[in-house]
Structures are given as C-alpha cells and as structure tokens.
Amino acid sequence: MTDNDTSLPGERRHGAGTYQMLWNCRFCGTEKLLGLQHRHCPNCGAAQDPAWRYFPSEADMVAVEDHRYVGADRICPACSQPNSAAADFCVACGANLETGQIASTQGVRELGTGAAETDTRRDVVLDRFQAEMMRVRGEEKARPVLLGLTRTHLILIGVLLAVIACVAAGVYAVTYRKAASGTVQAAAWERVIEIQEFRALTDEAWRDQVPAGAYDLSCRERQRDTRRVEAGSHEECSDIDQGDGTFRRECRTVIDYRDEPVYDSYCRYTVNRWMSSRSVSAAGEADQSPPAWPVFQLSAGSGGDRLGAEREGERREVYRVVIEANGQQHVCEVPDLATWQQYTEGRAVDLKLTITGAVDCASLRPR
Numbered sequence: 001m002t003d004n005d006t007s008l009p010g011e012r013r014h015g016a017g018t019y020q021m022l023w024n025c026r027f028c029g030t031e032k033l034l035g036l037q038h039r040h041c042p043n044c045g046a047a048q049d050p051a052w053r054y055f056p057s058e059a060d061m062v063a064v065e066d067h068r069y070v071g072a073d074r075i076c077p078a079c080s081q082p083n084s085a086a087a088d089f090c091v092a093c094g095a096n097l098e099t100g101q102i103a104s105t106q107g108v109r110e111l112g113t114g115a116a117e118t119d120t121r122r123d124v125v126l127d128r129f130q131a132e133m134m135r136v137r138g139e140e141k142a143r144p145v146l147l148g149l150t151r152t153h154l155i156l157i158g159v160l161l162a163v164i165a166c167v168a169a170g171v172y173a174v175t176y177r178k179a180a181s182g183t184v185q186a187a188a189w190e191r192v193i194e195i196q197e198f199r200a201l202t203d204e205a206w207r208d209q210v211p212a213g214a215y216d217l218s219c220r221e222r223q224r225d226t227r228r229v230e231a232g233s234h235e236e237c238s239d240i241d242q243g244d245g246t247f248r249r250e251c252r253t254v255i256d257y258r259d260e261p262v263y264d265s266y267c268r269y270t271v272n273r274w275m276s277s278r279s280v281s282a283a284g285e286a287d288q289s290p291p292a293w294p295v296f297q298l299s300a301g302s303g304g305d306r307l308g309a310e311r312e313g314e315r316r317e318v319y320r321v322v323i324e325a326n327g328q329q330h331v332c333e334v335p336d337l338a339t340w341q342q343y344t345e346g347r348a349v350d351l352k353l354t355i356t357g358a359v360d361c362a363s364l365r366p367r
C-alpha cells in the first residue's frame with residue numbers, strides 16, 4: 001500500500017467525536033431512527049429497545065454536539081423503556097428506576113484504515129434463537145454418562161489409559177533381558193590411520209567472517225539483512241457504543257514501517273588447510289596375526305606446511321568377537337585390546353539376550 005491510499009478513506013471518514021446510534025422500529029418498520037433523540041418511534045409510538053440499536057454507515061452518521069455522557073441507559077423494570085442514567089424515574093410510566101437493568105450495547109466496531117461503508121444492524125430474533133441453540137447443544141454435550149462423568153471425560157480417560165499402557169509396554173520391551181551362555185567362535189581386529197593432505201580450499205563468506213590467512217579474495221556487494229524503517233503513518237478508528245443511544249469514535253495515529261535492504265561484501269577466497277585425504281588400514285583374525293598398525297608412506301616432500309604435503313591424522317582400532325549362543329551367531333564390538341584378548345576361541349561366555357533374541361553386547365563377560 002502506498003502513502004496515497006491511506007489518505008483517501010480519511011477524507012470520506014468522519015473524525016473522532018460523539019454520534020447517534022440508529023435503530024429500526026420493529027412494529028411499523030420505520031428505519032434509521034436516532035438513538036438519543038427518538039426514545040419512542042415518532043411514527044407508531046413504540047418504545048426503543050437498546051438491542052435494536054446499530055452503528056450507522058459513514059453516510060448516515062449524525063454528530064451529537066456538546067454531548068454530556070452520564071452512563072449507559074437504565075431499562076425501566078415496569079415498562080422496558082430505556083431511560084437516561086441520570087433519571088430516577090421512568091419518563092414513560094414514572095416507575096422507580098433503581099432496580100432497572102443497564103442497557104446492553106453493540107460493543108466496539110474497528111475501522112482500521114477504511115470507512116464504515118455499511119451499518120451493523122442485525123436480526124435480533126435470529127441472534128437470540130442461535131444463542132439459545134448454542135446453549136442447548138452445550139448442555140447436551142455436558143450431560144453425565146457414567147458416575148457423574150461426561151462423554152468427553154470418559155473419552156479423555158480412555159485415551160490416557162491407552163497411552164500409559166503403550167508407554168509401559170515399550171519400556172518393558174526395551175529393558176527386557178534374558179540370561180544365556182555362549183562360546184567364542186572367532187575374534188577379529190582392524191586398525192586404521194587417517195592421512196591428511198595440506199590443500200588449497202575455496203569457500204565463500206561475509207567479509208568479516210573470512211578466516212585469517214585467506215588469499216585471492218574477490219568480493220561483491222550483496223543483501224545481507226533487512227532493516228525496519230518508518231514510512232509515514234495512517235489513522236485507525238474504533239466506534240464504541242456508549243449504551244445511551246450514542247457512540248464515541250476514537251482515532252489514533254499508527255506509524256507505518258517498511259523493510260529496507262542492508263548490503264555487505266560477500267567474498268570468495270582461498271585458504272590452505274589440512275584435509276582428510278585417504279586412510280590406510282590393517283585387519284586380521286586372532287588365530288592368524290596379532291593386531292598391528294598398518295605400515296604407510298607419506299608423499300614426497302612432506303614434513304612442512306607446503307601444498308601437497310601429508311601428515312598422519314587420527315588412529316582408530318576396532319575389536320570384534322563372534323559368539324555362538326542359542327544356535328545363532330552374534331557379533332560384538334569390545335572396547336579395547338586387553339578385553340578382546342580374553343576372548344580366545346572356544347571360551348565360554350555369559351551374556352544377556354534382548355526380547356528380539358539379539359545379544360546385549362554390554363552384558364558380555366568371559367566365564
């Protein structure tokens with residue numbers, strides 16, 4: 001929306017102030033009667049009912065000059081005539097207004113940037129019928145079914161019990177263990193050494209995030225962020241039914257914002273780094289060869305920070321044993337060499353099986 005759009009409705013719209021609510025006579029059909037002036041229908045004499053009042057459209061708005069607000073109307077307990085809150089006795093029948101109810105209002109109408117193009121009259125009879133239907137339906141739903149509990153309560157309790165049962169079954173299945181015994185059939189080892197190479201690496205980053213030692217920088221401007229900036233203002237109004245046949249229009253100035261791009265340098269650069277390039281490994285069976293680290297050769301010219309140079313990286317070792325238990329073969333990894341050496345071929349072991357018959361490797365012990 002541009003600045004021009006916001007000023008247009010403002011010209012057609014009435015400003016802050018006090019205006020007449022309107023009402024339609026339900027008895028003779030006279031429309032757009034004034035809420036403050038016409039306490040009775042000038043056509044047939046019927047008393048105004050505050051429930052019939054509505055906010056007028058912009059074109060039908062009638063300003064009230066020098067209006068002194070004394071509070072929402074009081075309904076006469078004897079003849080239902082709405083009276084000014086300042087009155088002690090009914091203007092129509094003279095009854096004491098002390099026990100009279102405060103008139104209901106039409107609440108608040110929000111206008112935003114536009115004008116009130118239509119009035120807000122509603123079908124009061126239909127509204128009441130629908131409210132009654134909602135109330136009856138609500139009561140039906142809340143009727144107790146068993147032991148003072150409603151159907152909704154029973155469904156909730158059933159769902160809760162089902163969830164608890166599922167969780168309990170899950171915990172049982174995961175933690176279930178059955179003791180068993182087995183025999184070591186084989187034991188194997190594997191040792192791996194990672195080899196790193198000093199390489200030129202190309203990457204991109206914002207200028208303030210380019211790593212130290214980077215070279216061959218090539219940067220260009222690019223949008224990095226957005227910033228909120230003020231961009232004029234517009235007026236928003238709301239109409240408040242005062243309950244005495246008038247409404248109050250209140251307007252406030254709302255500041256508009258727009259997003260503005262923020263630019264920064266985005267750079268392509270090269271930097272030299274040690275990168276994992278290859279690995280060498282050795283493996284064997286316990287009965288054929290004892291565990292040993294693989295023998296390897298670094299590339300020519302290694303031993304410094306020169307492109308193409310190599311160095312040794314991380315070392316890894318893995319020890320496995322094959323167990324026969326319950327007529328099935330299972331493979332377990334053991335944590336270190338000393339533990340692995342206890343599992344010589346043919347040795348009896350104690351272990352635990354899970355609910356699916358798999359070995360819980362953490363429970364593996366030589367007998």
Ligand SMILES: [Zn+2]
Pocket residue numbers: 025026027028029030041042043044045046
């Ligand atoms: Zn009338």
Ligand SMILES: [Zn+2]
Pocket residue numbers: 076077078079080081090091092093094095
């Ligand atoms: Zn009265």
